[in-house]
Amino acid sequence: MNQKALLRIAEKLERLAGRLPSKIRNSVLRELTPLKELFLQQRPPRFLFIGSSKMPAHRIINTLFTPGAQEQMNVALMPVHRWIDWNISGHGTISILDARDAGDSATAQVEEDLRRQSADVVFLFDDGESNLARPSASNFMLHLQDDIGGALDDAKVIGVSFGSERRAAQLDEALKAQPAIRDRLLKVIQFTEMHSVETRGLLSVLAAELPNEAKIEMIRISRDREAQHHVAQMLIKSTTAICTAIGAQPIPLADLPILTSLQVMMVSGIMYISGRERSLRAATEFITALGANVGAGMLLREGARAILKFFPGWGNVVCGMVAGAGTYAIGRAATAFFIGGVSLRDARRKYLADRKKASHKSHWSHGSLGGSKSIE
Structure with missing residues (x-):
């Protein structure tokens, strides 16, 4: 599923939300926020390397990010002092x-790149030889302290210590002693x-600490x-809440395409989280x-769900619960x-088990749309 298809779904949802009662509309838009961050604003996490280590970047990356894997990276075209x-x-x-x-000659380039794209995490390397007791001898620490509130944002x-266990403990103490770093140190x-x-x-x-838009890649x-x-x-949770709200609205048959699109988007997202590529067809x-073994019973339920929309009041509530139960069961x-x-x-x-179980729970009604604002 490409970005254009996802954008169209998000735009349809926002237009549909505009026709909902204000309380439900605000809840739907809140639930839509993490979905947009995951799919429409998704990007690679950005890591800034600073410090005293001279180990080649590809060796650091292999060790930190591909534990157990053979070295496979081609470093011949590695640019210097730019995001890559x-x-x-x-x-x-x-x-x-x-x-x-x-x-000094490269500092301006680094600062320009950081202003253009801020770092999510700063990896501060210690070669085990710098004098941690004297900040003036640790230029990388001073540089971080100067920039942490500016180009590095949050x-x-x-x-990362290349020394002994004792040296790592000393680095920990030195970093915690600096107010600009203490509260940011993971x-x-x-x-x-x-x-x-x-x-x-x-x-x-x-994976736990990165912002939502960078979580999935990590x-x-x-x-x-x-x-x-x-x-x-x-x-x-977010997709189920949105489907429940949409399914409960008195607009017979018109919501079926958007509900289906949401369910497909949810499944493709779970596929991507698992390490597979997103695929509309596969989802x-x-x-x-x-539903292959549910046969006519499945079709009758979905048909009844649409027909009930013609009956105001209780019919809308039942339809919303059915839509939510089906979405929840598909996701699980x-x-x-x-x-x-x-x-x-x-x-x-x-x-089948989760659909039956969820259909008997009242928390899929619009009162459950408090939802989460972020994935944390």
């Missing part, structure tokens, strides 16, 4: 600005050439199952497969299949 995108083992993309050895900080890690458990943990921290790279499930559930085929089945790795047969069973 790195494809991480085909799973996702990150942007790196390596400013560790930026002298960037978080991760310290952690200090001890760098090793081994693909350690700590580097895997780092990917999980990044989750695809880290393949953190817990993070995948968390974001998928938030995606299901549609999956949804169709879920997609999560089980694409992220959990269950068989299609088991996913279909889960769909």
